[in-house]
Amino acid sequence: MNSIAVLGAGKIGESLLSGLLHAGRNPADLLFTERHPERAAELTDKYGIEHVEIDAAVRRADVLIVAVKPQDIEPLLDGVAPLLEPSTLVVSLCAGLPTKLYERRLAAGTPVVRVMPNTPMVVGEAMSAISAGSHADEKHLALVEDLLSSVGQVVRVPESQQDAVTALSGSGPAYFFYLVEAMIDAGILLGIPRATAADLIVQSAVGAATMLRDGSEGHPVILREAVTSPAGTTIAGIRELEKHGVRAALIDAIEAARDRSVELGSAHD
Ligand SMILES: NC(=O)C1=CN([C@@H]2O[C@H](COP(=O)(O)OP(=O)(O)OC[C@H]3O[C@@H](n4cnc5c(N)ncnc54)[C@H](O)[C@@H]3O)[C@@H](O)[C@H]2O)C=CC1
Ligand SMILES: O=C(O)[C@@H]1CCC=N1
Numbered sequence: 001m002n003s004i005a006v007l008g009a010g011k012i013g014e015s016l017l018s019g020l021l022h023a024g025r026n027p028a029d030l031l032f033t034e035r036h037p038e039r040a041a042e043l044t045d046k047y048g049i050e051h052v053e054i055d056a057a058v059r060r061a062d063v064l065i066v067a068v069k070p071q072d073i074e075p076l077l078d079g080v081a082p083l084l085e086p087s088t089l090v091v092s093l094c095a096g097l098p099t100k101l102y103e104r105r106l107a108a109g110t111p112v113v114r115v116m117p118n119t120p121m122v123v124g125e126a127m128s129a130i131s132a133g134s135h136a137d138e139k140h141l142a143l144v145e146d147l148l149s150s151v152g153q154v155v156r157v158p159e160s161q162q163d164a165v166t167a168l169s170g171s172g173p174a175y176f177f178y179l180v181e182a183m184i185d186a187g188i189l190l191g192i193p194r195a196t197a198a199d200l201i202v203q204s205a206v207g208a209a210t211m212l213r214d215g216s217e218g219h220p221v222i223l224r225e226a227v228t229s230p231a232g233t234t235i236a237g238i239r240e241l242e243k244h245g246v247r248a249a250l251i252d253a254i255e256a257a258r259d260r261s262v263e264l265g266s267a268h269d
Helices: 011-022 037-047 054-060 070-080 099-105 119-123 138-149 159-170 172-189 194-214 220-227 233-243 246-266
Strands: 004-007 030-033 063-066 089-092 112-116 126-132 152-156
Touching: 004 011, 004 054, 011 030, 011 037, 011 119, 030 054, 054 070, 063 070, 070 099, 070 246, 089 099, 089 138, 099 112, 112 138, 112 159, 119 126, 126 138, 126 159, 138 152, 159 172, 159 246, 172 194, 172 246, 194 220, 233 246
Parallel strands: 004 030, 004 063, 063 089, 089 112, 126 152
Antiparallel strands: 112 126
């Protein structure tokens, strides 16, 4: 079993550690680094995973998973680069950062896999997209797939698509949460108590998502048409969505997120 160190235990780092434990991985095979000591103590108490300094993580782990903000990558690589053996696999979860950034900074030949996960990892429902850097081969991709499939679904994509993937599935959960928030507010406007409105909308979201994924007819247009009766309630609502340009707003939002991912990567050129 590979020993894995998560570098930076914030929201995504913790989601991954908790997902791996939930999937049955031995806490003794996991390590993490975290620059805030109170946060490190909290996670060790909660999960029984050892907190280490960066040099111990690099020395002891076969797989290093980078989960710091893209803006914090340079000081992290300053700590990793002098100690890293080129046999160690480096897995980056960072939005925007290309594998070539790591390859430039780390020992020649270091395998790097770029991943875009998302927060549903915490309930075993992540969508992760993975891409190989120039020294990562099939065995490295298979190892990362095995690791991430314990916390959700995994697809392989060319690295050239990772900024778009980041905008779609990396940020995607936030857009669904935003829609749910707005729909609950609509319930409040219509006089439904907040808790009841939340139950109605959240279960509708779960049901709709399950139909999209598991139903015999998963195409969104067909599913939406089945809800939309002639001269009924749904079409009255859809007309308002079209009038307010909600479809165009979503397309623009996702394009802006893609552009920001590109910008985060090019800050390190
Ligand atoms: N939050 C999300 O939904 C997603 C985030 N990501 C990516 O995951 C990465 C982490 O994001 P979050 O977990 O949201 O951020 P976060 O801010 O919650 O976590 C980052 C953690 O790294 C720690 N840290 C920073 N520099 C460090 C260093 N040199 N050594 C040790 N610890 C250090 C921070 O103290 C913090 O706890 C980002 O690169 C982001 O692009 C990817 C997909 C989804
Ligand atoms: O907002 C962000 O930058 C990160 C990357 C994808 C989701 N959250």
